[in-house]
Amino acid sequence: NGGQTWSQRFPSGLPTDYPEAWSIDSAIIPHPANGNEIWITTKPNTNQRYQSGPYRSVDGGLSFQRINSVIQCNHLAFGKGYAPGEWVVYIHGKVQTGTAIREGIFRSTSSGAAGSWEYVGPTDNVFPTANSLAADPREPGIVYVGTGGRGVFVGRLSPPGADIAR
Numbered sequence: 001n002g003g004q005t006w007s008q009r010f011p012s013g014l015p016t017d018y019p020e021a022w023s024i025d026s027a028i029i030p031h032p033a034n035g036n037e038i039w040i041t042t043k044p045n046t047n048q049r050y051q052s053g054p055y056r057s058v059d060g061g062l063s064f065q066r067i068n069s070v071i072q073c074n075h076l077a078f079g080k081g082y083a084p085g086e087w088v089v090y091i092h093g094k095v096q097t098g099t100a101i102r103e104g105i106f107r108s109t110s111s112g113a114a115g116s117w118e119y120v121g122p123t124d125n126v127f128p129t130a131n132s133l134a135a136d137p138r139e140p141g142i143v144y145v146g147t148g149g150r151g152v153f154v155g156r157l158s159p160p161g162a163d164i165a166r
Contacts, residue, residue: 012063037056072094097117126153
């Protein structure tokens with residue numbers, strides 16, 4: 001109806017222990033090719049002790065499920081995959097592998113399934129913080145990172161499983 005009607009939703013699966021559960025800097029990111037898939041990032045405020053991975057909905061936002069292997073998701077972007085019709089999920093945040101927690105940029109070619117996050121950089125402290133993240137929808141493996149005063153960095157990544165290009 002042209003945006004004349006709005007309704008509030010209370011989807012299942014999202015944290016309800018407000019104010020601890022939510023951050024000031026959250027984002028809603030729809031999948032570029034699947035209208036029923038929606039992601040929510042949960043970058044914590046600097047004084048917040050609560051950290052949470054992203055949440056994913058596959059039913060148009062009626063319910064969400066937390067991506068448990070991601071401890072913190074500051075930013076999320078979709079980029080063109082290496083196979084026809086494939087999309088890659090990129091995040092900047094913290095991912096747990098076994099007992100180790102690593103911070104940086106990660107990618108998943110399987111919608112964030114457990115064990116699917118591949119660390120893609122940076123290998124050193126190239127940028128201390130990422131203020132934004134974008135991935136190219138036309139060219140596989142191109143990722144852009146906006147930093148706090150150090151410009152924009154462009155990552156040109158090899159296909160998953162190959163050595164990561166720097």
